[in-house]
Amino acid sequence: MITVGIETSCDETAAAVVSDGKVLSSEVSSSVDLHSSYGGVVPEIASRFHSEYILQVFRKALDKADIGAGDIDLVSVTQGPGLPGSLLVGISFAKALSYSSGAEILGIDHVHAHLFSGFTDGMPPEDEPFTGMVVSGGHTSLFLCRSVEDIRETGRTRDDAVGEAYDKVAKILGLGYPGGPVVERMAGKSDGKDRIGFPRPLLGRDSGLDFSFSGIKTAVLYYWRDCPRSEKDLIDICFSFQEAVLDVIIEKLKRAVRSSGTGNIVIGGGVVNNGPLRRKLRAFCEAEGINLFMPDKQYCTDNAAMVALLGERLYRKGERSDLAINAEPSGLTGGRR
Ligand code: KG4
Ligand code: ZN
Numbered sequence: 001m002i003t004v005g006i007e008t009s010c011d012e013t014a015a016a017v018v019s020d021g022k023v024l025s026s027e028v029s030s031s032v033d034l035h036s037s038y039g040g041v042v043p044e045i046a047s048r049f050h051s052e053y054i055l056q057v058f059r060k061a062l063d064k065a066d067i068g069a070g071d072i073d074l075v076s077v078t079q080g081p082g083l084p085g086s087l088l089v090g091i092s093f094a095k096a097l098s099y100s101s102g103a104e105i106l107g108i109d110h111v112h113a114h115l116f117s118g119f120t121d122g123m124p125p126e127d128e129p130f131t132g133m134v135v136s137g138g139h140t141s142l143f144l145c146r147s148v149e150d151i152r153e154t155g156r157t158r159d160d161a162v163g164e165a166y167d168k169v170a171k172i173l174g175l176g177y178p179g180g181p182v183v184e185r186m187a188g189k190s191d192g193k194d195r196i197g198f199p200r201p202l203l204g205r206d207s208g209l210d211f212s213f214s215g216i217k218t219a220v221l222y223y224w225r226d227c228p229r230s231e232k233d234l235i236d237i238c239f240s241f242q243e244a245v246l247d248v249i250i251e252k253l254k255r256a257v258r259s260s261g262t263g264n265i266v267i268g269g270g271v272v273n274n275g276p277l278r279r280k281l282r283a284f285c286e287a288e289g290i291n292l293f294m295p296d297k298q299y300c301t302d303n304a305a306m307v308a309l310l311g312e313r314l315y316r317k318g319e320r321s322d323l324a325i326n327a328e329p330s331g332l333t334g335g336r337r
Contacts, residue, residue: 002067003074003315004097005308006058008050008090009082009110010138011041015058016304017065018312023120025064026298026305029053032178039171047085054093061304072103076311079107079321080328081138087327095323106311107321109332110302111139112151114268116313117306118293130293131262133253135277136269136301137163137178142209142256145266148313154256155209158202162245162271165213169220169241173234183238184274190239196223198244200251209256216244246277250284257290266293270301 007014016026031049035041062068077094080087091107098105114134132143132151140162142155160168163180170179175186198219201212220241227233257265265285271277272294285292299305 001073001312002071003076003308003312004058004061004072004103005304005306005311006054006075006077006090006094006097007110007113007302007304007307008054008086009078009080010086010302011035011046011049012302013050013053013057014302014304014307015054015061016308017061017067018305018308019065021309021312023305023309024067025061026303027057027061027064028303029057036177039177040167041083043083043085046083047089050086050089054089058093058097069097069101072097072101074311074315075101075103075105076108076308076315077105077325078110078113078307079325079332080110081331082110082327082329084327084329087329091325091327095325099323104315105321105323105325106315106319107325107328107332108307108311108314110307111141111331113306113310114139115143115145115151115266116148116310117268117295117299117303118266120295120299120305120309128264129260129262130264130266131253131256131260133249133256133265133267134269135162135249135267135271137161137167139269140211140213142252144256144260144262148310149317149319154260155211155252157211157213159212159214160217162211162213162249163269165217165245166271168217169238172217172221172224173237178270180271180274183242184276186235186238187242187276189235192239194240194243195236196240198223198240200244200248203248203251209252209259211248211252213245216241242274242276246274246280249277250280253281254284257288263289264291264293268295268300268306272300273297
């Protein structure tokens with residue numbers, strides 16, 4: 001079975017080819033540089049970029065996989081959540097492709113696709129549940145997954161997503177966009193002492209599995225306003241901010257695993273690029289005897305391989321969309337998925 005994935009929910013234009021769970025190609029073209037001077041994604045610029053590049057990204061994915069449009073069985077496309085104009089470019093392209101090639105079409109939830117990106121090298125057995133977490137620029141959520149069709153959100157951020165907090169902190173500190181990589185780099189220059197001790201929100205016993213990151217960002221704002229703003233201050237802030245955020249992520253994951261009793265964790269999303277997060281997660285899972293499924297770095301940020309992989313699994317379970325499929329900017333909560 002040949003599945004083509006199409007992803008245009010934010011600032012990455014992506015296409016991929018997957019065959020029976022194996023990624024044959026995964027192409028991504030990003031408009032991130034066009035947004036950097038604005039400190040965040042400008043929706044209008046993002047959708048115009050998708051419109052300009054989608055065909056060439058798709059062609060490249062087909063060429064690398066050495067297939068033609070007539071070989072495609074399924075077009076799996078991100079339906080939401082995401083920027084409406086950006087989603088519509090990918091969906092319209094997928095519809096035209098499905099109509100002209102005769103392939104089936106299936107709309108995919110972007111956050112669920114991130115969740116399954118950790119399974120590019122295989123999954124736990126069908127009947128084994130897993131605890132999932134997505135930490136990206138737009139989402140921070142915990143899930144209990146019993147199967148590909150049974151994904152239940154057990155906690156979510158009440159305000160900023162983790163990646164969004166990185167981006168906002170970078171903006172406050174004048175470090176540019178996207179914030180994650182540059183804040184990680186600055187934190188890496190630290191001697192490893194958490195000198196500031198930013199708050200770790202919602203870690204009280206009754207706080208459940210929800211998150212809140214806007215308080216840490218505000219604490220950074222005030223600290224930066226009142227300090228001498230030396231290079232050392234910058235490094236200390238980045239390190240202490242990152243420590244606070246990672247402490248919260250690991251602690252909530254611990255609680256989620258304990259409450260669900262699952263022996264598997266899968267984590268996805270752009271923030272999983274973060275080296276210290278990857279190291280802390282490995283250490284935690286090794287100590288607790290938990291299987292950890294984590295995407296390779298190329299599959300952490302937005303890509304179409306994850307969309308094709310999830311689409312193929314759902315298609316095999318009988319899921320289908322039709323050519324009336326439309327963008328669902330808030331996610332597929334009320335719809336097919
Ligand atoms: O998954 P993604 O490409 O887009 C969304 O669906 O949101 O994630 C992008 C986010 C950005 O906020 C970016 O700052 C963050 O992932 N990110 C990182 C790192 N690399 C990217 N955050 C922390 N550390 C990193 N190394
Ligand atoms: Zn994403």
